[in-house]
Amino acid sequence: MKELENTIESLQKCPLYKCDKLPSDIPKRGIVVFYSGGKPLHVGASKDTRQYIHDACFNPRGFLAPKLAKVKLGMEKASPNELRSLPRFMKALARQEARVRKATIRVLAVENDVQAALAKPIAVLLGVPHLTP
Numbered sequence: 557m558k559e560l561e562n563t564i565e566s567l568q569k570c571p572l573y574k575c576d577k578l579p580s581d582i583p584k585r586g587i588v589v590f591y592s593g594g595k596p597l598h599v600g601a602s603k604d605t606r607q608y609i610h611d612a613c614f615n616p617r618g619f620l621a622p623k624l625a626k627v628k629l630g631m632e633k634a635s636p637n638e639l640r641s642l643p644r645f646m647k648a649l650a651r652q653e654a655r656v657r658k659a660t661i662r663v664l665a666v667e668n669d670v671q672a673a674l675a676k677p678i679a680v681l682l683g684v685p686h687l688t689p
Contacts, residue, residue: 563587563664563674564681570662575613582606583665587675589682590620590659597624597659599679601672605663613657621652628652 567589573579586605590598590612598620602608612620622639625648626632631639639645666672 560674560677560681563671564678567662567664567678570664572660572662574660575609575657578606578609578661583663585667585672586663586665587672587678589662589678590656591661592655592659596679596682596684597655599675599682599684601666601675603672609661609663613659618653618656621649621656624652624655625649 567587572591573582583605585603587599587601588605588608589596598612600608611618622636625645626634626639628648629645631645634645639649666674
């Protein structure tokens with residue numbers, strides 16, 4: 557439990573970045589937290605944080621905005637093909653894509669899979685869903 561507390565404390569000390577303004581020295585492997593309106597929106601871990609952030613923010617088939625739109629509409633179990641034919645989903649998706657692109661991000665470097673596995677309990681403690689693309 558102490559390691560988890562230390563990890564959260566270290567994460568909260570990391571600088572905030574914007575999707576389109578990542579520094580060149582961003583950790584390659586790490587725990588990534590997206591914030592919207594100052595509140596945690598998503599927690600995940602990646603072996604390639606730059607690609608993970610790019611996929612979440614700019615990839616039209618990215619994982620984060622569709623998941624957030626599905627949750628917002630209570631349609632978590634619907635297939636992508638079902639959803640794309642629903643105008644209300646497409647509207648929700650557009651709102652969530654804009655929200656993700658405006659998000660701020662913190663990245664905490666991790667050295668191994670054990671440390672990366674802390675992303676899920678961190679998400680639970682912060683009250684956000686843990687999503688694996």
